[in-house]
Amino acid sequence: MTTHDLTAGAQPEALPLRAAGRRWGEDGIKLVLALCALVSVATTIGIIVALVLPSIEFFREISIVDFFSGDRWAPLFEPASFGVQPLLVGTLVVTFWACVVCLPCGLGAAIYLSEYARPRVRSILKPALETLAGIPTVVFGFFALTFFTPLLQDLGVGVNVFNVLSAGLVVGVMLIPVVASVSEDAMAAVPQDLRDGAYALGSTRLQVSTRIVVPAAISGIIASYVLAISRAVGETMIVLIAAGGIAQIAFDPREQQQTMTAFIGATGIGDVPTGSIEYKTIFAVGLTLFVITFVMNMISIRLVRRFREIYE
């Protein structure tokens, strides 16, 4: 006789809430989903292996000291020379001019969206900024080469047909939405109480923005800056199209210069034979680029996490 004697005090065994058997289907699903997640891990490992293995072979032939201390980059010429400094300087100059535009404008746009814009204006401007962020870089490159450079020439800035100034400034405009959106997220996370308190003490909107909101959101703002710099360093198409193809150490932005990304792009297009030293330079320069952007991305991720921890 099966009893349902609930007073017996043996409920867990008598009335099992769990399914009788292990649900293999459920476990299988979890496994499949975890495998999806593993694809992104495999991508990272793939990137590292793809960059490091050929680079090791490269540095067997070219000493790593010569690579970083050499000031002449001419891998395709005779005699070949593998000093990466010209490419680093080219990248640095482009990044500098991009920052001149995107750091102040991005922050200004973020403050406007977060502290000044009415909800209706905001709901129009935010998607519009997303649209700007969605314009392909090849289009910006075309614009820099065929509109902005001639414009600079008309304005009396004696720029070359290919020049770093035009490319850098256009990269900067492209990055305004990047700075604006990450900074604005950080400002949105600042508690309203802080603003209300400042207003109650008689602060103006300017004072609340610059003395309360910006300092409180500073880690997020710096994160957006680091991210934008990392993006400028990694930007390829605009510099490939508009900044020219001569690797030289020149701080004059009116001249043409090659960046790390532009070198990889220009060399990767051609049918470079696998295993040749020219082929391996792609990976050595790529590894340098990856390490630089990786360090900056990690800094940025840390900083974003910090403001999230403080206010959320």
Add this chain to the structure above:
Amino acid sequence: MSVPADTLARSSQGDRIRGTAFYALLLVSITIGFLLLGVLLVDVVRKGIGYVDPTLLGEPNSSDPNEAGAGPAIRGTIYMMLLLLVMVVPLGVGTALYLEEYANRDRWYNRLLEINIQNLAAVPSIVYGILGLAFIVRGIGLGRVLLAGAVILTLLVLPTVIVASREAIRAVPDSIRQGAYALGATQWQVVWRQVLPAAIPGIATGSILALARAIGETAPLLLVGALTFVSVNPTLLGSFTALPVQIYQWIGRPQEDFRLLAAAGIIVLLAILLTMNAFAIWLRNRYQRRW
């Protein structure tokens, strides 16, 4: 007692000037981007509109700018978009479901997974091109084919799709999950019948925006060899080209007419992208649910 009132008035006037100046600066910073966007659109349309015709949309490339078209490139881009959709959405949503619904956040490997995805989202696109060149084109010897391009673009925008899907899944309130569990649903039944349907608008919006970003990418495709002359319809394992790559090739030509052709190609590319963006925004506004 008029003195304090006077000081208040004077200081507030100075504040007002500074406030106005600051406001003007903010307006300038947000306008610069839109100004450039406007100038860019007008400039591109002015240069390229004359070349937007059936030749551009249907014919293959040619050395004569009046006969050159982007037909195979446009078809290559569309095929790649379909391949991307098939690959990136299941992978992205699967990863997002794992992280949001299954993963235990206290485990180190799950935290590492999250940081890994955040980092991948910021790796320069040309590095993905190097990955494609090393592993897919030369490593496993697939060659410079459409599938290689699609795989690389999939990996490139996978983090974007994951982040968007996670946000959509996180926005589904827990009460819905608890309700389903209370009725005896298994975890997968909860996910498949409650969470996913509620998160679909957000996932769709994010995926369309990611797709739009992918088909505008040029640099990684250059490295997997999309810069070739293709006259026939692209096939999965055949050589291919894509619209942004075709535009880049035209920009590099010395003749002025090819610049105009490039502008025409840009009009087509932007038309496709802006349509996708508008559709995504419409989808978001139409189906977004507030819980």
